[in-house]
Amino acid sequence: MAKTIVVTSGKGGVGKTTSTAAIGAGLAKRGHKTVVIDFDVGLRNLDLIMGCERRVVFDLINVIQGDAKLKQALVKDRRLDTLSVLPTSQTRDKDALTPEGVEKVLGELKEEFDYIICDSPAGIERGAHLAMYYADEAIVVTNPEVSSVRDSDRVLGLLNSKTWRAEKGDGDPVKAHLLLTRYDTDRVAKGEMMPIDDVLEILAIPLLGIIPESTTVLRASNVGMPVVMDEKSNAGRAYEDAVSRLIGEQIEMRIPPEERPSLLRRFLGRGA
């Protein structure tokens, strides 16, 4: 059974696209047929983060409007043959995305893929609404910071009321997971950043993973490589752990240490 998972947050810039790429690639690495879809109509960044922007010919909107077949719009990843990208268009027409169109595309994708990962735009408008509407599960990307936590709470409310599962489904509601990103252990230790437990207590949903603030994320995006493909990246390892939990493995929660040695350690020659 194919699973549709939305990566959402309310607040912008918290790491949804980075997480979509990393988790999509992580699932594909384990042999699951995975497609990542960009719902951020008008901005279109997922193809760039995935490193396939030059091979985009058609997009989600072309498929919805009947100008291209789904097969023509899907871009196969060159590194992982189980991974595909469905890019979006840069059109400014917000109405280009229709519920019927999205439902049809997702229906077709379900026949071919095991996992369909939807990269939501920020906000709670049309694009974000449609990205979550048909989801079975949701990854709520949150930074340990007041406005991000508040927006995540709002999004959790929407997942429970404004989705297909909430409105028409007669089974389970959308299963929500918390993905805490840009977590900075040093700043938490200094009392400048909320610790994991506090965020968990407030949002009260199961924790999928903790992704540390890491310089490797920018590096990976520079070259168009999902961060899980960088073996040296601590953020990549944290995403791998999150993927394991997503597919039901029980693994201990840990925060991979930043590979960049602290100044002090470098002086002492203990740096890695």
Add this chain to the structure above:
Amino acid sequence: MFRFLRQQPRRSDSAKAAKERLQILLAHDRSDRARDDLLPLLQRDILEVVKRHMRVDSDAVEIKLQRGDDMSSLEINIEVPDAQSRQAG
């Protein structure tokens, strides 16, 4: 020796303030949301009952829910056709 240095950070603890503010704020957000979900349903049901007994417009029912710290109130206004127009009609 260095561990000692590392364990003596200046605890600003603004993070604690963040948590406390969020807890208060989210309690409000959540009750606002619950209210937003409730009011249209309440309005629909009241209108249905009133319509069973008299002819009113579909927008005749207006409700307001006000939450205060000590007291909350539910205000329901129903506009009914006045006697004159009823006689005329």
